[in-house]
Amino acid sequence: MNTAALEALRARYGERLSTAAPVLEAHGRDESHPTVHPPHAVLFAHSEADVVDALRLASEHGFPVTPFAVGSSLEGQVIPVQGGLSLDVSQLNRVLSIEPGGFQATVQPGVTYPQLNRQVRPHGLFFPVDPGAEASLGGMASTNASGTGAVRYGTTRDNVLELRVALMDGTVIRAGSKARKTSAGYDLKNVFIGAEGTLGIITELTVKLWPLPAHVVVVRCTFPTVQAAAACAVMVMGAALQPERLELIDEHEIHAVNAYEGTAYPEAPTLWIELAAPSASALEETLAVCVELCEDAGAQHLDTARSAAERAKVWEARHHAYHAMSALYPGHARLSTDLCVPLHRLPDVLGAAREACDAASLRASFVGHVGDGNFHVLFHAPPDDAATWAAIHRVYDDMVELALAAGGTCSGEHGVGLHKRGYLAREHGDSLHVMRGLKALFDPRGLLNPGKILP
Amino acid sequence: MNTAALEALRARYGERLSTAAPVLEAHGRDESHPTVHPPHAVLFAHSEADVVDALRLASEHGFPVTPFAVGSSLEGQVIPVQGGLSLDVSQLNRVLSIEPGGFQATVQPGVTYPQLNRQVRPHGLFFPVDPGAEASLGGMASTNASGTGAVRYGTTRDNVLELRVALMDGTVIRAGSKARKTSAGYDLKNVFIGAEGTLGIITELTVKLWPLPAHVVVVRCTFPTVQAAAACAVMVMGAALQPERLELIDEHEIHAVNAYEGTAYPEAPTLWIELAAPSASALEETLAVCVELCEDAGAQHLDTARSAAERAKVWEARHHAYHAMSALYPGHARLSTDLCVPLHRLPDVLGAAREACDAASLRASFVGHVGDGNFHVLFHAPPDDAATWAAIHRVYDDMVELALAAGGTCSGEHGVGLHKRGYLAREHGDSLHVMRGLKALFDPRGLLNPGKILP
Ligand SMILES: Cc1cc2nc3c(=O)[nH]c(=O)nc-3n(C[C@H](O)[C@H](O)[C@H](O)COP(=O)(O)OP(=O)(O)OC[C@H]3O[C@@H](n4cnc5c(N)ncnc54)[C@H](O)[C@@H]3O)c2cc1C
Numbered sequence: 076m077n078t079a080a081l082e083a084l085r086a087r088y089g090e091r092l093s094t095a096a097p098v099l100e101a102h103g104r105d106e107s108h109p110t111v112h113p114p115h116a117v118l119f120a121h122s123e124a125d126v127v128d129a130l131r132l133a134s135e136h137g138f139p140v141t142p143f144a145v146g147s148s149l150e151g152q153v154i155p156v157q158g159g160l161s162l163d164v165s166q167l168n169r170v171l172s173i174e175p176g177g178f179q180a181t182v183q184p185g186v187t188y189p190q191l192n193r194q195v196r197p198h199g200l201f202f203p204v205d206p207g208a209e210a211s212l213g214g215m216a217s218t219n220a221s222g223t224g225a226v227r228y229g230t231t232r233d234n235v236l237e238l239r240v241a242l243m244d245g246t247v248i249r250a251g252s253k254a255r256k257t258s259a260g261y262d263l264k265n266v267f268i269g270a271e272g273t274l275g276i277i278t279e280l281t282v283k284l285w286p287l288p289a290h291v292v293v294v295r296c297t298f299p300t301v302q303a304a305a306a307c308a309v310m311v312m313g314a315a316l317q318p319e320r321l322e323l324i325d326e327h328e329i330h331a332v333n334a335y336e337g338t339a340y341p342e343a344p345t346l347w348i349e350l351a352a353p354s355a356s357a358l359e360e361t362l363a364v365c366v367e368l369c370e371d372a373g374a375q376h377l378d379t380a381r382s383a384a385e386r387a388k389v390w391e392a393r394h395h396a397y398h399a400m401s402a403l404y405p406g407h408a409r410l411s412t413d414l415c416v417p418l419h420r421l422p423d424v425l426g427a428a429r430e431a432c433d434a435a436s437l438r439a440s441f442v443g444h445v446g447d448g449n450f451h452v453l454f455h456a457p458p459d460d461a462a463t464w465a466a467i468h469r470v471y472d473d474m475v476e477l478a479l480a481a482g483g484t485c486s487g488e489h490g491v492g493l494h495k496r497g498y499l500a501r502e503h504g505d506s507l508h509v510m511r512g513l514k515a516l517f518d519p520r521g522l523l524n525p526g527k528i529l530p
Numbered sequence: 531m532n533t534a535a536l537e538a539l540r541a542r543y544g545e546r547l548s549t550a551a552p553v554l555e556a557h558g559r560d561e562s563h564p565t566v567h568p569p570h571a572v573l574f575a576h577s578e579a580d581v582v583d584a585l586r587l588a589s590e591h592g593f594p595v596t597p598f599a600v601g602s603s604l605e606g607q608v609i610p611v612q613g614g615l616s617l618d619v620s621q622l623n624r625v626l627s628i629e630p631g632g633f634q635a636t637v638q639p640g641v642t643y644p645q646l647n648r649q650v651r652p653h654g655l656f657f658p659v660d661p662g663a664e665a666s667l668g669g670m671a672s673t674n675a676s677g678t679g680a681v682r683y684g685t686t687r688d689n690v691l692e693l694r695v696a697l698m699d700g701t702v703i704r705a706g707s708k709a710r711k712t713s714a715g716y717d718l719k720n721v722f723i724g725a726e727g728t729l730g731i732i733t734e735l736t737v738k739l740w741p742l743p744a745h746v747v748v749v750r751c752t753f754p755t756v757q758a759a760a761a762c763a764v765m766v767m768g769a770a771l772q773p774e775r776l777e778l779i780d781e782h783e784i785h786a787v788n789a790y791e792g793t794a795y796p797e798a799p800t801l802w803i804e805l806a807a808p809s810a811s812a813l814e815e816t817l818a819v820c821v822e823l824c825e826d827a828g829a830q831h832l833d834t835a836r837s838a839a840e841r842a843k844v845w846e847a848r849h850h851a852y853h854a855m856s857a858l859y860p861g862h863a864r865l866s867t868d869l870c871v872p873l874h875r876l877p878d879v880l881g882a883a884r885e886a887c888d889a890a891s892l893r894a895s896f897v898g899h900v901g902d903g904n905f906h907v908l909f910h911a912p913p914d915d916a917a918t919w920a921a922i923h924r925v926y927d928d929m930v931e932l933a934l935a936a937g938g939t940c941s942g943e944h945g946v947g948l949h950k951r952g953y954l955a956r957e958h959g960d961s962l963h964v965m966r967g968l969k970a971l972f973d974p975r976g977l978l979n980p981g982k983i984l985p
């Protein structure tokens with residue numbers, strides 16, 4: 076970014092523009108990335124007009140713009156690899172309206188999902204998508220995030236009704252509808268969901284809300300192997316129990332969680348299954364079916380968490396799983412896969428992935444939103460252990476091939492960012508030319524979050 | 531289409547190409563359209579290669595291609611207004627695979643949803659989107675159809691995992707994933723859903739299947755006004771009863787249904803509410819809550835249908851609603867609106883729409899998938915009664931304004947086609963330039979179903 080550009084930004088935004096070293100540095104890194112690529116400047120947007128003008132100035136001066144919300148994405152998405160402006164939307168954080176009767180809320184993009192949930196809870200409602208980090212709704216839309224609630228309520232994509240998006244051509248468009256469904260013209264809304272800020276900047280979202288489940292129980296049960304646990308998860312889905320959550324956590328991760336949370340969960344491959352029903356008696360019926368299923372599937376230690384406090388503890392542990400592993404191996408670098416396969420293929424693919432890790436003697440823990448067929452292998456090793464990292468990447472490559480051969484995807488929820496562009500080429504080689512065409516349509520000069528998604 | 535083009539098609543396809551007058555005529559009309567616009571030729575595609583070659587020949591010779599499946603769409607979508615080739619995909623009608631454990635099936639685009647349901651039923655599964663006509667899955671994807679099941683299971687969009695699509699550039703791409711969710715790159719799948727065959731030809735679909743509900747009951751209840759019935763529907767949704775179906779049918783339509791089906795349903799504004807639960811006792815609980823709610827909301831005559839045969843009769847009547855009205859007024863022309871608004875706005879908008887019809891003394895019956903906020907006003911009048919038709923269009927225009935002002939859409943499920951392009955401009959005026967860009971990206975010469983969607 077040249078001086079003229081910086082001066083134009085300064086003139087327009089004054090104090091909202093920062094070039095302070097710690098601010099630049101904080102906008103040049105993420106969980107996944109060893110090195111820092113600071114932007115030239117950070118703009119803290121306070122309005123849609125701020126965003127529109129930033130895109131206009133970027134066009135005029137030819138500098139890149141990389142949106143930044145909470146910065147919790149895991150594939151290098153927020154890193155401004157070509158410098159330029161980091162467009163921080165985290166202060167666009169007002170809940171604009173809540174319509175309980177319409178099961179919807181309209182928010183600015185920097186609103187986080189826990190913040191929204193605190194505000195809608197008094198209405199008996201909640202927003203069900205819950206990635207482990209306290210992510211923003213704009214960031215979640217931009218990576219199509221999910222989490223533990225997706226098995227029952229869908230992904231962020233399924234829970235966004237309408238967007239306002241600022242485009243590089245200077246316009247702001249409304250995509251989608253506040254109605255629950257629409258067949259009016261081309262679907263532009265879904266083009267922006269999962270686009271990682273490379274096609275436009277989301278300035279407002281209308282999202283779906285759901286009634287809080289009435290009666291809830293969590294089943295915890297262990298299995299001899301991750302493959303057996305996955306097979307049980309498939310049976311639970313097949314029995315139409317419609318779990319609220321269905322999570323797999325392997326013995327290594329349970330060990331880390333116990334150390335981090337001070338819990339004493341049995342250290343074996345585990346399923347955490349949340350069930351809900353409209354009445355206490357209906358819940359008991361559902362629970363009984365689930366317990367029978369789990370026992371048939373070879374569950375060993377089986378327990379339930381019933382009180383709100385007990386259940387909260389389980390899900391807090393799940394949300395801290397990533398940090399728990401980091402805490403256990405301080406100084407290690409980490410890498411997480413994010414494969415997702417059709418449900419009937421999950422036990423095989425998971426079993427083969429586990430074997431590949433074992434065969435290569437890699438430290439790898441498995442966690443997964445297995446009701447969706449989605450699992451993460453968390454690798455870790457000292458950053459300078461080149462041989463281990465080479466082995467990790469070899470095994471990761473093989474796992475991607477396995478998942479794709481099973482009809483799956485290289486990313487269930489984290490997105491592509493910097494790190495998975497090669498895998499995107501393997502998965503969607505036949506349509507990359509169309510994806511490039513779409514990028515050129517919205518951002519002909521390649522100024523929006525350059526270097527991401529497309530290989 | 532010139533002689534050279536016709537000869538090239540004939541050389542490639544032989545008997546599969548037809549220029550017989552009755553075939554051309556059958557591909558030049560639909561329910562909505564008074565006049566016939568026959569294509570120059572009809573191709574009955576038998577393979578993906580047939581489709582790819584048709585697009586190649588279209589490019590070479592510059593003739594338009596309009597896909598045709600069952601031809602049940604209601605907005606003139608299949609009418610080849612510029613002639614050329616009608617690409618009939620109805621004989622691409624094989625179910626390619628069923629994966630019960632993955633809750634999915636892969637089909638050719640001409641497979642109809644009743645056909646798929648007959649094949650997956652033995653697995654205890656079903657495909658839940660059910661427009662009134664026996665539509666094809668490719669056609670349903672192309673209009674983003676819904677029907678009575680969408681309130682619980684979502685629209686066709688929500689139930690398509692993956693597509694294969696033949697493009698004008700000669701390539702065939704795979705869009706989406708067989709996994710339940712994916713964040714791998716730009717979402718191309720949703721670009722084709724609802725695109726009415728104007729961006730590419732769907733040659734294969736992988737769709738979601740759902741477990742058949744275990745215990746089911748239908749509640750039928752009447753109300754003094756459509757507005758009161760709609761208010762009750764909103765309460766049912768608010769109470770989180772998660773109905774399988776939630777349909778409004780007004781007194782005029784019930785009258786038509788009684789005449790057509792030989793039933794004796796009370797001729798008043800009516801809700802038909804289907805409830806399901808995993809056990810008989812849970813169903814009784816849900817039913818009790820629903821009945822109490824309906825009575826609180828002013829339900830008058832309330833009845834239940836419990837046996838499979840009784841329930842089937844109710845939904846058959848609902849699916850025949852359109853034809854029942856046609857049968858009652860033979861010779862009349864018909865026009866159906868398809869508005870959809872956020873749920874909390876439904877009673878007001880519906881009430882105002884009813885008043886507008888009454889004030890203009892129009893014959894209009896109301897039916898609606900009201901759990902989605904979606905309703906149809908079915909107008910009818912003798913085709914040559916110009917004054918009445920002018921009044922109908924005036925009232926329709928006003929209703930669209932009402933719905934848009936309430937945050938709604940001009941089409942909940944039927945699509946835009948020929949007839950709603952003006953309404954699309956009102957709803958999405960701010961993004962029509964982007965929609966045009968998308969069209970130009972996929973079909974730069976405007977050969978795919980020209981004249982549809984874009985005003
Ligand atoms: C401990 C931990 C656990 C996690 N668990 C999960 C999980 O279970 N499931 C899951 O899906 N993810 C998970 N994640 C990843 C992360 O939380 C998600 O990717 C989340 O969606 C990122 O949101 P954010 O607000 O942090 O966005 P950021 O990281 O700030 O941005 C993400 C992307 O969106 C773009 N962007 C941000 N705001 C906008 C906007 N307004 N308009 C356009 N583009 C924008 C950015 O440029 C970037 O490309 C986890 C991360 C951590 C650290």
Ligand SMILES: Cc1cc2nc3c(=O)[nH]c(=O)nc-3n(C[C@H](O)[C@H](O)[C@H](O)COP(=O)(O)OP(=O)(O)OC[C@H]3O[C@@H](n4cnc5c(N)ncnc54)[C@H](O)[C@@H]3O)c2cc1C
Pocket residue numbers: 561596597598599600601602603604607608619639660661662663664665666667668669670671672673674675676677678725726727728730731732733849852853943944979
């Ligand atoms: C009595 C009646 C009741 C109805 N009820 C409902 C209802 O409740 N809900 C609802 O949503 N709709 C309803 N409809 C409308 C209609 O059934 C839907 O629009 C349906 O999706 C059309 O499917 P089709 O197979 O008939 O497609 P067609 O009408 O043949 O085609 C529809 C559109 O898709 C395109 N197309 C078809 N196949 C392909 C392909 N393979 N690739 C690309 N483009 C393709 C065509 O060019 C056209 O633009 C009803 C219609 C009738 C007559």
